[in-house]
Amino acid sequence: MPADRRRVMMLGLRGIPNVQGGVEKHVEMLAGRLTAHGWEVEVVGRRRYLPGRAPHFWNGIRVTPLWSPRMMALEAIVHTFLGVCIAALRRPDILHIHAVGPALLVPLARLMRLNVVVTHHGYDYDRQKWGGFAxxxxxxxxxxxxxLAQGRIAISREIVETMGERYRVPVALVPNGVAVSRCDQATGILGEFGLTRRRYILLAARLVPEKRQIDLIRAYAKLENCGFDLVLAGGAEFVNAYEEEVRTLASRVPGVVLTGFQTGDRLAELFANAALFVLPSSHEGMPIxxxxAMAYGLPVLASDIVANRQLGLPAGDYFPLGNIDALASAIAEKIASPPDEQEALAQTARVEAAYSWSSVALKTLEVYRAVTK
Structure with a gap:
């Protein structure tokens, strides 16, 4: 290993690879690109989300499982505290903390004389699951x-502008990227859940209140025997009342299919064969x-929240957040007029050109170099 090889440790996520969550996907893709640029990357994850208890390498990335309490309110902060302590011993060139909750430990990291970069992935305090103290x-x-961080990153232009106005500090824009996983052979997931190619509507998201699966189920129910299934791919980290409400409502509406959390080729096959992707969420950072879905060439519908509008989609791809009737009408219009193959291929090309993970890595490295020069 070259003596001048730079090292970065990443904290603030559940783990990689194939762990549910936008931050997790961001770090998984970014870390792989950073290793290709000659950086030594260590991702410190939470033990219960990872396959083993011992540190191991995945695609050239060191993955370190670390204990954390199995409590929603304490899991991230305790894990980050322990991770900062490990970073103080290992002395990476950069400690890269992801998300605003784990950023509570930036003062400790600075006290330990670490070079800290923070990525703001979204306004987590707007999530419905948190109480006032959280x-x-x-x-x-x-x-x-x-x-207090020496380097600051945000994943959307709106967050960059808001942070600049709120704290009077420079923040680099490094948006999420996209990489389509091509499924070389059928995994059997369509047959497993009784699905037909191009005859189902898809939402892939965690079962949490801000993703608004209940809105989507209610809108779908209004379509009454439309000939399409509704597939909800995703799970919940903690048993909660919202998950139970989703499952109860889904059981009462014919055509709703809950697949649980899916990843890899199975998730790729769900994306590749859907007729429409719908994201009805009330909170997003930048929706990976x-x-x-757009990179797969799918027609899409998204709630008209700021984070979704930042993508600059046509007006017909948005609907008013929480408006069940408007969502139902928009779904009906979309499935009645599917795009042709050329339109789908053109959309894929546009998305892959605009949201490249290679570009994400280069922009991140600019922040690292500014911090360590």
Missing amino acids: KSMLRTGERMGMR ALLE
Whole structure:
């Protein structure tokens, strides 16, 4: 190994590879590109989301499982605290902390004389699952990350502008990327769930309130025997009332299919054969799943929240957040007029050109170099 090889440690996520979540996907793709640029990358994940207890290498990336409490309110912050302590011992050139909650530990990392970069992935304090105290802590994490980190990144232009105005600090724009996983052979997932190619509507997202699966089920129910199934791919990390509500409602509406969390070729096959992708969420940082659907050439519908509108889709690809009737009408219009093959291929080319993970890595490296020069 060259003596001048730079090292980065990444914290603030559940783990990689194939762990559910936008931050997890971002780090998985970014880390692989950084190793290709000669960086030594270590991702510190939470043990219960990873296949083994011992550190191991995946695609040239060191993955370190680390204990964390199995409590929603404490899991991320305790894990990040332990990770910062490990970073203080290992002395990476960059400690890269992802998301505003884990950024609460930036003061500790700076006290330990670490070079810290923080990526703001979205306003986590707007998530419906958090109570008042947790939201206050998340806002404090944002403030600590933006004010005290030596390098600051945000995944959307709106977040960059808001952070600049709120904290009077420079923030680099490094958006999420997209990489389509081509499924070389059938995995059998369509047959397993009784699905027919191009005859189902898809949402791939965690079962959490801000993803608004219930809105989508209710809108789908209004279509009444439309000839398409509704596939909800995703799971929940913790048993909660929302998950139970989704499962109960889904059981009452014919045609709704819950596949649980899917990844790899099985998820790729679901994307590749869908007729429409719908993202009805009330909160996003920058929606990777929506980008992936577009890269597969799928027609899409998204709620008209700021994060989704930042993608600049045609007006007909948006619907008013929470408006069940409008969503049902938009779905009916989309499935009645599917795009032809040339339109789908053109959309894929546009998305892959605009949202390249190679570009994400180069922009991230610019921030690293500015911090370590």
